Amino acid sequence: MKRAAVPLAVLAIIALLLAPLRLNGYAINLLYVTVLSIALAYGWNIISGYAGYFSFGQIAFFGVGAYATALIVVNLHWYWMAAALAGGVLALALAIPLGYVMLRLRGPFFAMGMFGMAQMVRVLVTAVPATGSGSGLFLPPGSGITEVYYWTLAICLGAIALTVWIDRSAFGLRLQALREDEQVAATLGVETTRAKITAFGLSALIPGLLGGGYALFLTYIEPDAVFSSRLDLQSIVMAILGGLGTVWGPLIGGLVMTQISEALWARFPQIYLMIFGGLLVVLLIALPRGIVPALAARFARRSGA
Amino acid sequence: MSLLTVTALEAAYGDFRALHGVSFAVEAGEIVSVIGANGAGKTTALKSVMGIVRPGAGEIVFDGERIDGRAPREIVERGLALVPEGRNLFREMTVEENLLVGAHVRRVRGRAAARLGEVYARFPMLQPLRRRAAGTLSGGQQQVVAIGRALMSEPRVLLMDEPSLGLAPKTTLEIFGVVREINRAGVAVVLVEQNVVQALELAARAYVLTEGRTVMEGTAAAIRGNADVKRRFMGEV
Amino acid sequence: MILLQLAINGVLLGGVLALSALGFNIVFGVMRVVNLAHGDFVVLAAVFAAFGFAQFGVNPLLLLPLTIVAGFAAGALIHHVLLRRLPGEVASAEASSLTLTFGLSYFLTGAGLAAFGGRFVSVPYLTGAFRVGEVSVPQARLLAFVVAVVLSLGFALLLRSTALGRAIRATSQNLDGALACGVDVDRVRTLAFAIGTAVATAAGTLMSFLYNLNAQQGVLFTVNAFAVVVIGGLGNYTGAVIGALILGLTESFASYFMGATLAEAAPYLLFILVLLFAPGGLRGRRAA
Amino acid sequence: MPQMRKRRRVVLQAWHMSAPLLVVEDVSLAFGGVQALNGVSLEVREGEIFALIGPNGAGKTTLFNVISGVLRPDGGDVRFAGRSILGWAPHRIARAGVARTYQIVRPFGRLSVVDNVAVGALVHARTIGQARNDARDVVGFVGLGAYADRPASSLTLTQRKRLEVARALALRPKLLLLDEVMAGLTPTEMDGMAEFVQHLSERGIAAIAGIEHVMRLVMRISHRIVVLDAGRRIAEGDPAAIQTDPAVIEAYLGAPLAGAG
């Protein structure tokens, strides 16, 4: 089982790398959006799944990355990937002081505090005159979906690798310990503030890097498009559906969600939202801890018997 | 026919099986003690009787009627009450409000004011504390509130889970005195205790629980005299 | 004079915010559930009232009993069928109740769109203002303010001095203790959720006099409600009114003196500052 | 028994020679009007077994919280190995060699027993593998070897108590704070725990055992005792002195010790 996983993963990665050569624009597009949401879900899973700090505001870093990239590309004419990288670094740099303040909150207070923080970041970013506020910002067209796709795929794979590492590392153990009981973790020698801020920073870096690609993909950005609470919530739901704080949860949850969502809007455009919401509720009742833990428990039971 | 009979009770929390076969009975008006190490399943057994934990198997009969699987509300309605481990008071509510919640079930709700008077009469020390938030009381006072709260529903059987927990020896003795008085008023008591010596002094009969199972039963004197019990629970060799 | 007018505007806006947040506070206070579908109940009631008015000319105040009953029934049903089934483990309960109400929010939005379409609607009722000298006091806002105060005090009174109120508080303070007293906690929670929903739908009916809404505006009310409740103190029903007034005044003055777009950040800033420095809310007890 | 007396004498002789490991000096702390600690002072030396006794609410847990850095006192000083640790973050105090257990056991429920312990072991281990190996040793040492890979949430209360101790030991502390370590144990288990603490002491690990009212044991194992009541130190001395101290008898013991334990 475990042995088969490695070659399978290699095959999957090769297939994803070759995909743009074989697939049409729509399929690449769908693949891009899927990879993007999965990568966002992985980013969120670090702070919320492993460290247990449920954030409703990671999209702020996505927006910051997108706007930074757009401004650099438009005004300084950098190659967009360099700009996107700068956007990611900026998101990380912003996350560290923010994390220092916000991570003093817990539970629903942190969750909603981050929501408020994201709104504030949106207002403040778009108050910068160069962003054109509500009238948005045009980027030069032309780099096309393929480049954006590869960029996003690289970040997504990086996020998965990072998660695999976290899951096995001392850092990850520290995060999980503080998720379970922060005070006890501290008295066992875990430098909780540092661990939390590191996790928060990584959870900001990933969307920060992804935002630039998204800006290039849209070629026109405005506040609602990149500070999209819907994109945020979607990635949260993916991670929860797949299994919070697990290595493969965001991937599985993301695949299931995008497939369901894509299948639904094509067939039932008028009542899509209703079905999607209803399905989510039903899934949650049926699999309260997410798909991956449910499968793992099932597998363990079978192999144990 | 005993007033309350528990037979071969089983219960689990998720994967953790807490009870594998607990049996005990209490006659009207007697004090029965259930002793056992921590983790032996005493608390789970009481919670199962109250319907707070849903038993997996076994039978609980109260006053000739099966009550296992019923909701806590119905069980309190029939005349059982629990003084929970750690007291479980409503910390931000006043003493009086705590007591009034004790009279929540329909059987006594209409007589709540009268019940309140009776409880104050039995525990005059609560009278001056009635407007205090329960969380601000001392441990002993809290224990008395918890007992008073359970008595509000006019139970026929009172289940008490570790009433001496966290109390100074002097206070423990006072609480046990309260238990004896309640019993003299005709209420049967199931006393779960770690304070084995005192519990056995108080009780007529006793049961010993080990790892979720009833392993011994008998008169309090017999249990007290048992070498194994002495060694394991009373620290005597 | 302008300052007085801004203050009145802020206070009345605060009343509106308080009213639209009350149901959320009830659910959060009693069950510790962040109900992300709260705003959708508000908005659905508002849209329903506006359609009732436009189609049949029914006075929305006459619809009020109907929306309250419908909200109560819907809340009871949702709690009984869905929320009750969530796992009890503390760590995952928070996440799963958020996800569940998030899904519910989508469902309600979708249902609202299917039933009423996406058009923005409002009820032209009590649109005027009382004049006191140079200062004007909008009627519908005044009504919302009064209803907010009455309902908040009413709920606080219910909690304080009725058997049901005591059972609700007991359940939220110590679940095992409440169970031991024979409180039917399922029923109490169902009732609390139903009351919260009914209050939300009642508020929504009044919101239809104030705002132009369609079925998708729910999230605005949910966010406002959270801000109000955090600033006023969780489960503190009079505190929430004060929190709402502070928010309303902030919004009124900030958008006058800072420019409306930048002022959008002011309530969030206030909300985060309160979270950080007065975690029990401005009037709440400090959490132990 | 005689052996134990002898060892105690040896330790007591050493007491005046060794430098104090922990010094708590005039520590006070109030919450919301309640004076939880009122000018408490004490000293613990290397390898010493120090009992902190007092009824529930006397301030034992609060003092542990102050020493381990979870709470900051309003006044006073705490010195460990010669340095003031006042204001240090809990993790830093832990790394310096002060480990603690919690009165209400708090395992990391979703982590395995080994991983629970490995968290503490990480302070010394180079890699997570090494931390897990160290953790396995400690888990075996406290007798939880058979449960090493189970989730901590599946342990019984007694096992959880052991896990608490194992986690603390994995830090390789010089000082161990045991908060109500006897609560909830049967007399047999208490004896086991007492032996265990003595064993630590022989290895040079000092312990402060916060104990509510298990007098028999306290008298047997401790080198010195401080009695707290309502946040105030009311007595200090060796077991013999405490047993005869009139203030202790009056304020704390009150009634004869008939059934204690």
Add this chain to the structure above:
Amino acid sequence: MQRSRFIRTVSAAAVTPALATAVPAQAQGAPITIGASLSLTGIFADGGKYSLEGYQLWIKQQNAKGGVLGRQIALKFYDDQSEPATGVRLYERLINEDKVDIIMGPYGTAITAPAANVAERYKMPMICPETADVVMFQRGFKYIFQGLGPVQTYLYGVLQIAKDHGFKKLALIGPDTAFSHALVNAVPEVARGFGQGIVFTEFYPARASDFASVIEKVKAASPDVVLAMAFPNDAIGVLRQLKQSNYAPKMFYEAVGASDPRFVESAGKDVNGVFSVTAWDPDARTPENESFKTSYRAEFKREPDYHSASNYSSLEVLAAALKRAGSLDREKLRDAIATTHVKTLIGNWRVDPRTGIQLGYTSYILQWQNGKQVIVYPGNVAHGKPLVPFPAWSSR
């Protein structure tokens, strides 16, 4: 996806390739498929259903007349949920998976701008029936065409009326959105011609629900004319709070926000005196209008709005261009659209062949009078005179 491709293959095989000349209404080969993305849900959902019905009505009528180029017309549409990324994906899907023959533009700048890139990349001509903002047509794209009058036409009439009454001071407010910014940006150019000056400009947040403070500031600037570049969602709030603060400027305009015929249902009597603008008005007395309204009512049991009309008209343009191009060839069609001049339901279609910016369409200025919308500009179709000044709130 798999299944739909399968079905397509099967149906293609089943239909005998018929010669598509002069055969009336029935089966003459596969229909011409028009693909479109609509905002049926999300923040722009307000008009999405009307847009769809506009398409559906025209297609039904045209198919009854035998279709275009002798082929029936079919519509393939999806909901973009008002999300730009979804919009992009939908056009990719329409082009690549559904293999539609022609695409129509989505709603608003936010989605149209990224969708335009797709159209450009596949060289698919795209008429944008719901984009008044001109910025995106100035980016050198070749295949996109503006299907609404440009923003200047939304302002010209109302400022003309202001000039006729000698009003000089303008206050501009609006939500912080692309369209509102475009309108505000277009004011100076028009106002300068009329000798008017701007005394106050402020944007409020796109999701604002409270306008009291903004209105206080407008009041303090004492303009003659208040131009609120409002949308349906904020128009009521602004109007209502104007009333509540007892402020009546000499003229009050709410752009597209108050142009919906059902605005009165939500605004009540307060509506009287409010100016608004629309690309199409049901009361303009043209024969096209009468038949359009009659068929629309019969089909959908409700009144059309300007979304319906604009989308309907864009298909009229498309049909005319297809006829001129004589085939579905994308280049030919592109050139045909760029050079077609045709009278549609909403006006005379004519675009700048280079940029695709609309030159022919104008807009109507409406004023609510006694609870009814009256066209007050342009003069040739007007059936009422503008009532100026805006009546005081106390005298209503």
